[in-house]
Amino acid sequence: MKKKGHTPITRVKNPEPHISDPDWIIWAAWADRITFEEIEQKTGKTEGEVIKIxxxxxxPVSFRLWRKRVNQKSIKHRKKFEYSRKEITSKIKKNDYL
Known part of the structure; x- marks a missing residue:
């Protein structure tokens, strides 16, 4: 007997909740690929409001870990992320000529 072909479902540990769900802000704050600017654009909540939420x-332990993570990663702020990308790119270009 031959198995029917089907596309496997990829399950994500923490799937994205709907944007109208209050948990979306918490999910987005943990997600590295979503900046504070994008959160503000989609929900109207500023970085300070997200921190309060x-x-x-x-x-408290999770909050401290999250703050440490956000402060160490330049991805959560678009300007810092773009600056770090330019810095990495310039280092790569310099190393190409050596």
């Missing part, structure tokens, strides 16, 4: 919504 995170402080009240998650455990």
């Amino acid at each position: 995170m402080r009240h919504s998650i455990k």
Whole structure:
């Protein structure tokens, strides 16, 4: 007997909730690929408001880990991310000529 062909379903540990769901802000704050600017554009919540939401919504230990992660990664702020990308690109170009 031959198996029917089907496309496997990729399951994500933390799937993206709907944007109208209050948990979307928490999900987006944890996601590295979503900047604070994008969160503000989609929800109207500023970085400070997102920080307050995170402080009240998650455990204190998780909040400290999240703040440490956000402060170390340049991805959460678009300007820092673009600057770091330019810096990396210039280093790569310099190394090409050596």
